[in-house]
Amino acid sequence: MNTPLPRGEFAATERLVYLNHAAVGVLPQSSREAINALLRAHSEAGVLGTWPYDERMAEYRTRIGRFIGADGSEIATVPSTSAGAGVLANGIRWREGDEILLCDNEFPANAVPWFALRRRGVTVRLLSTNEQRLTPDRLRRELRPQTRAVALSWVSYADGYRHDLAALSDVAHAGGALLCVDAIQGLGAIRLNVRDAGIDALYAGAGKWMLGVHGIGVLYVRNDLIDRFELAMPGWRSMLDMWDFHAYEQPYAPEAMRFEGGTPNIVGSLSLAQSVDLFERCGTAAIERHILDLTDYLCERLVQCGADIITQRGPGISSGIVTFGLRGRDSVELGRALQHAGIVTTYRTTGVRVSPHGYNTRDEIDRLVEAACASAEVAGKAAP
Numbered sequence: 001m002n003t004p005l006p007r008g009e010f011a012a013t014e015r016l017v018y019l020n021h022a023a024v025g026v027l028p029q030s031s032r033e034a035i036n037a038l039l040r041a042h043s044e045a046g047v048l049g050t051w052p053y054d055e056r057m058a059e060y061r062t063r064i065g066r067f068i069g070a071d072g073s074e075i076a077t078v079p080s081t082s083a084g085a086g087v088l089a090n091g092i093r094w095r096e097g098d099e100i101l102l103c104d105n106e107f108p109a110n111a112v113p114w115f116a117l118r119r120r121g122v123t124v125r126l127l128s129t130n131e132q133r134l135t136p137d138r139l140r141r142e143l144r145p146q147t148r149a150v151a152l153s154w155v156s157y158a159d160g161y162r163h164d165l166a167a168l169s170d171v172a173h174a175g176g177a178l179l180c181v182d183a184i185q186g187l188g189a190i191r192l193n194v195r196d197a198g199i200d201a202l203y204a205g206a207g208k209w210m211l212g213v214h215g216i217g218v219l220y221v222r223n224d225l226i227d228r229f230e231l232a233m234p235g236w237r238s239m240l241d242m243w244d245f246h247a248y249e250q251p252y253a254p255e256a257m258r259f260e261g262g263t264p265n266i267v268g269s270l271s272l273a274q275s276v277d278l279f280e281r282c283g284t285a286a287i288e289r290h291i292l293d294l295t296d297y298l299c300e301r302l303v304q305c306g307a308d309i310i311t312q313r314g315p316g317i318s319s320g321i322v323t324f325g326l327r328g329r330d331s332v333e334l335g336r337a338l339q340h341a342g343i344v345t346t347y348r349t350t351g352v353r354v355s356p357h358g359y360n361t362r363d364e365i366d367r368l369v370e371a372a373c374a375s376a377e378v379a380g381k382a383a384p
Helices: 029-045 047-054 057-067 081-089 112-120 136-142 165-174 223-228 256-260 266-282 284-304 331-340 362-382
Strands: 075-078 099-103 123-127 147-153 178-182 201-205 217-221 307-309 322-326 346-348 351-354
Touching (some): 029 047, 029 266, 099 112, 136 165, 217 223, 266 284, 284 322, 331 351, 331 362
Parallel strands (some): 099 147
Antiparallel strands (some): 201 217
């Protein structure tokens, strides 16, 4: 089966059926080679080796920005999703009585930084998702005059539900609120244009679908909003002229790079830029189609096996994540059995989460389903 991302780029395919990109992505071989070249230059020449890469930071931001439909001036590199959320949470000029809306199924990276605002008199209002997800109609009902921001995951980490960002941004803006988006479970799998979606700010670590190393992520802040966010943790690289070392009180740089503060993670930034190049060479539309086709096929096969599909699927809400369970089979035990067979997923008491990427194949999906069904049959025969 032809795949949009070349399988030869991914060493994990030599011994694993790796279907766990919602947890940790696989570093492409081309990224490893580029990083090794940087490390070799660092070890052999110190600053003479690292400086050429440092000089390329503006280029990396431009490439990352282009990938999401933004300008490089709107991009900062950050250590993680939490760090990006923290820049925004501590940058909004809050007033006593303001509130932020969050869903109650957020991963902690997009909850803890906002919850910390309660010490500043900000109300964090959690919206229950048990009966209804955050649709535009629901957001319209929930917004209040004191709502300053809505922070949500584009794609839910637990079950893969994808939110309609463009429609939600229209509602949020009509109510005077900002839309701040945790994009880590979609970016790299599903195409996104921040301008078309009306996103005010976006943050995402690169270690999952973006196939980058840990410790690097992207923060996007819309150009006309950069000055509206206070700089909670400025550093020497936040300044208008960072090379004028003793001008401590000079203005901040006008670009989003001001939010980086200190020396950037050059290895991580190179990794992220390499992934962007790989995706663009292979075609982001083709990668998205492939991932959605694989997850649709997975659901079809699982239904044939009698599995319960926990993930809600459909046009505009499907993503690269499918969570399922088998009746009468403990999901943690099932996930461990799959891993023992060399099939890597995430497994929790709530189900087994499967997340293929652009190099995975239908044959690998078949192996997963067949192994899961076989495991369930063995467990059923062993039951008293």
